[in-house]
Amino acid sequence: MNNLEYIKERFNQLPAVGENGLGVIRQKAFDALNTMGIPTTRHEEWKYTRIGSFFNKEFKYTAAHPTAITATDLSAVRLPGYEQANELVYINGRYAPELSVLRSKGLTVQPLQEAAKNEYKDLVSKHLGHSSDYLKDGINALSTAFVQDGVFVHIKKGQIVEHPIYIYNITDAREANVLAQPRTLVYVSENAQVKFVETFNTLGTQESFTNRVIEIIVEKDAITEYYKLxxxxxxxxxxxxxxxRQIGKCVTHTVTVSLNEGLVRNNLNIVLDEQYCEAHLYGIYLQQGQSHIDNHTVVDHAQPHCESNELYKGMLDDQSTGVFNGKIFVRKDAQKTNAYQSNKNVLLAEGASVNTKPQLEIFADDVKCSHGCTIGRLDEESLFYMRSRGITEATAKSLLLHGFAMDILEQIKLDPIREYVDKLISERLEFDIA
Amino acid sequence: MNNELSAIEKTVLSDYKYGFVTEIEADEAPPGLNEDIVRFISAKKNEPEWMLEWRLKAYNHWLKMEEPNWANVKYEKVNYQEIKYYSAPKQKKKVNSLDEIDPELRKTFEKLGISLDEQKRLSGVAIDAVIDSVSIGTTFKEQLAELGIIFCSISEAIQEHPELVKKYIGSVVPITDNYFSALNSAVFSDGSFCYIPKGVRCPMELSTYFRINAEGTGQFERTLLIADEGSYVSYLEGCTAPIRDENQLHAAVVELIAMQDAEIKYSTVQNWYPGDKDGKGGIYNFVTKRGICQGAHAKISWTQVETGSSITWKYPSVILKGDYSQGEFYSVAVTNNHQQADTGTKMMHLGKNTRSRIVSKGISAGVSNNSYRGLVHVGKNAANARNFSQCDSLLLGDKCGAHTFPYIEVKNNTAVVEHEATTSKIGEDQIFYCNQRGIDTETAVALIINGFAKEVMNQLPMEFAVEAQKLLAISLEGSVG
Structure with missing residues (x-):
């Protein structure tokens, strides 16, 4: 049996539609999955990334018994600064409250199934699944079809969450191949401030495939930072x-750090749905071996007077491939928009390749939009400059590349996380921080 | 505001000065497309067997293909059975000199400002004029022949130089390439053919002039240009059509082949009828243009000024196969009213040390949509490939759209590829600056647009550049207040 058939069968085993508040959206997504199927490279948005093979193999879609993951397992994947953080743990895509720690008071974290029925039900029904307006493919629908296992996070009005929220996505692939679909809806209310850090870890030697969807709604005057490692x-x-989705004049700041060894596809959509919004998007990818990174970003300027800033930098070594597709939409009414986008790539080895497509679609005239992209190798002159001063070639290269990465590293405003990412990148570049 | 509107209306009503119809009796094929029509066209042209077979192969392949819909344009699909695939101005006998051409036809070309008269040597341009489907006359043939340059209609070339045509036709754009090129291969009725022998620098600009005249026809011309080792040629192409309410199809194929050290410069000023201000009528311009730098140090340069057509779908490309070969693409695309343009280029870097440069300027006004779609591909073996692309868009008015879809694929780590794009409108401060110095707003806008497009205009041969600048002003007159 093909894995998709298996997944569909699992869907049919779920409680029937209408038994909880999420039934309708789930059925709709399931129908969409049936019509669209898993995207192939004939799908314009998936032209350079193949995921079909993950659905030809057997992947188990089951909840590992949460107790199978021990505190020792968890401590191995913990991020620095966790002592001062709220920690949300997902095991095989399902929220594990017994391993999670909520240090900040007044933080609401509850299963989506409950939130869809209690006082948050209006928020949930209004915002859950909004990402499907932008991602017309079966893979997004697949996540929504199983949305009942998701989590709802609510940051209340005026709350400044001092401790960052660390989200651990742990997949237990010690016994079988696992498909995990962690799903989260975050609502950041007026005047609130919050920082998220998200990581992904697979235990064991079997394969894992994670289909992660997080939707974040930000109200006016709120500030949200989101870091993905x-x-x-x-x-x-x-x-x-x-x-x-920014529904009031607010600021968001995202940094995506991709040091993966397998295949990663990131979709980052930012919808500026109110005037005077500001969005900053940064990304760094350092790829080695056979790894594949695909960053698809969409910035939708739906309202006037908004500003967006995007910078993605990549270093591709060995046989790795990098894909970047940055879309900027400026809608008819979005006058006085400022939108900037830049993608810079360095190819470090003969077998590495990069496909990039910075795309602008503009329907308003009073705007300032620009995008740029470069692909190249290390500057010979800079290398020569250093070598003539007695620095070895390897050191000179790692110095230059580390400098290349600094622009993005500086955008990580959480000190322990920035230091940690710097350490990881330096290790890969064989660069001595000291 | 009121002033502005009336200005727009005024221009829209007065704009397209090439919209007349010439009353010439035409020899036509019945509308519709089937194998018999393909045979009919081939027989009309008295073509050899291999040509007919080639056409039929293309036709049979076309039947299996589907019309593409990925471009960022919306239009009513063409009914291929309603088009007349062959229409030729009726002529009693073969013309030997241009004096024998139908006077009505000559008048047409005079109206278009094209001199078919050999006396007018000052203009120094050799012209091959194609009306509806057939070439009606080529000037300066003898002088060119002295240098060994072959410049004639493609039908003539099929008769007289079959070995060259057979070798090169379909070698750059295969019949299976895309929907419209397959259609063209099956039914093309004429076009231009040019061969520049080894080491010859063509002393004058060669030019083709296309005109669709008859009603309900499609124009399918085919241009084949071969520059042998060490030669140079500059080629111009211009197009117009009468004003008609229905949409007419233009599906041409242009193939360029540059051998070692050869250089081809291909310039187009495209001014097909763009349709009226409500988007009614106009030409569908679905064109496949591609050149190949076959040998080392070859160079192909495309320059285009696109102001006409209701829909443009055109991507002049260069395959950089030879080492050290160069490709260039300079484009100004203007869309007004309901026009839609999806245009750009493809640069396929295959050889070592290949270089390419793309400069694209899009200007949108009215409720039009203007897209740049390009691909820069650097293959595994294209060491030290270099590309620079720049795509700028200018928006005039708040109802138009500008889109950029640049695809960049790099598979070699020694390549250096840069792309940059901007979108903006004409700044109030710029207009104010001009106004201050006594330049009225309309002139100031024309001035700024010309400055915006200058980088491309500079690439055009002189006679063309003047015409193109006027065209630009006419196409956009009154669209900015």
Whole structure:
């Protein structure tokens, strides 16, 4: 049996539609999955990334018994600064409250199934699944079809969450190949401030495929920071969607760090749905071996007077491939928009390749939009300059590349996380921080 | 605001000065497309067997293909059975000199400002004029022949130089390439053929002039240009059509072949009828243009000024096969009213040390949509490939759209590829600056647009550049207040 058939069968085993508040959206997504199927490279948005093979193999879609993951397992994947953080743990795509720690008071974290029925039900029904307006493919629908296992996070009005929220996505692939679909809806209310850090880890040696969707709604005067760290092993692949909708004049700041060894597809959508919004998007990818990174970003300027800033930098070594597709939409009414986008790539080895497509679609005239992209190798003159001063070639290269990465590293405003990412990148570049 | 509107209306009503119809009796094929029509066209042209077979192969392949819909344009699909695939101005006998050409036809070309008269040597341009489907006359033939340059209609070339045509036709754009090129291969009725022998620098600009005249026809011309080792040629192409309410199809194929050290410069000023201000009528311009730098140090340069057509779908490309070969693409695309343009280029870097440069300027006004779609591909073996692309868009008015779809694929780590794009409108400060110095707004806008397009205009041969600048002003007159 093909894996997709198996997944569909699992869907049919779920409680029938209408038994909880999420029935309708789930059925709709399931129908969409049936019509669209898993995207192939004939799908324009998936031209350079193949995920079909993950659905030809057997992947188990089951909840590992949460107790199978021990505190020792968890401590191995913990991020620095966790002592001062709220920690949300997902095991095989399902929220594990017994391993999670909520240090900040007044933080609401509850299963989506409950939130869809209690006082948050209006928020949930209004915002859940909004990402499907931007991602017309079966893989997004697949996540929504199983949305009942998701989590709802609510940051209340005026709350400044001092401790960052660390989200651990742990896949237990010690016994079988695992498909995990962690799903989160975050609502950041007026005047609130919050920082998220998300990581992905696969335990064991079997394969894992993660289909992650997080939707974040930000109200006016709120500030949201979101950092995504991808350091998973070569037998772990993922499609990770971050969908941010800014519904009041607010600021968001995202940084995506991809040091994965397997295949990663990131969708980052930012919808600027109110005047005077500001969005900053940064990304760094350092790929080695056979790894594949695909960053698809969409910035939708739906309202006037908004500003967006995007910078993605990549270093591709060995036989790795990099894909970047940055879309900027400026809608008819979005006058006085400022939108900037830049993608810079360095190819470090003969077998490495990069496909990039910075795309602008503009329907308003009073705007300032620009995009640029470059692909190249290390500057010979800079290398020569250093070598003539007695620095070895290897050191000179890692110095230059580390400098290349600094622009993005500086955008990580959480000190322990920035230091940690710097350490990881330096290790890969064989660069001595001291 | 009121002033602005009336200005727009005024221009829209007065704009397209090439919209007349010439009353010439035409020899036509019945509308519709089937194998018999393909045979009919081939027989009319008295073509050899291999040509007919080639056409039929293309036709049979076309039947299996589907019309593509990926471009960023919306239009009513063409009914291929309603088009007349062959229409030729009726002529009693073969013309030997241009004096024998139908006077009505000559008048047409005079109206278009094209001199078919050999006396007018000052203009120094050799012209092959194609009306509806057939070439009606080529000037300066003898002088060119002295240098060994072959410049004639493609039908003539099929008769007289079959070995060259057989070798090169379909070698750059195979019949299976795309829907419209397959259609063209099956039914093309004429076009231009040019061969520049080894080491010859063509002393004058060669030019083709295309005109669709008859009603309900499609124009399917085919241009084949071969520059042998060390030669140089500059080639111009211009197009117009009468004003008609229905949409007419233009599906041409242009193939360029540059051998070692050869250089081809191909310039187009495209001014097909764009349709009226409500988007009614106009030409569908679905064209496949591609050149190949076959040998080392070859160079192909495309320059285009696109102001006409209701829909443009055109991607002049260069395959950089020879080492050290160069490709260039300079484009100004203007869309007004309901026009839609999806245009750009493809640069396929295959050889070592190949270089390419793309400069694209899009100007949108009215409710039009203007897209740049390009591909820069650097293959595994294309060491030290270099590309620079720049795509700028200018928006005039708040109802138009500008889109950029640049695809960049790099598979070699020694390649250096850069792309940059901007979108903006004409700044109030720029207009104010001009106004201050006594330049009225309309002139100021024309001035700024010309400055915006200058980088491309500079690439055009002189006579063309003047015409293109006027065209630009006419196409956009009154669209900015």
């Amino acid at each position: 991808q350091t998973d092993a070569s037998h772990a692949s993922q499609v990770a969607t971050t969908h941010i």
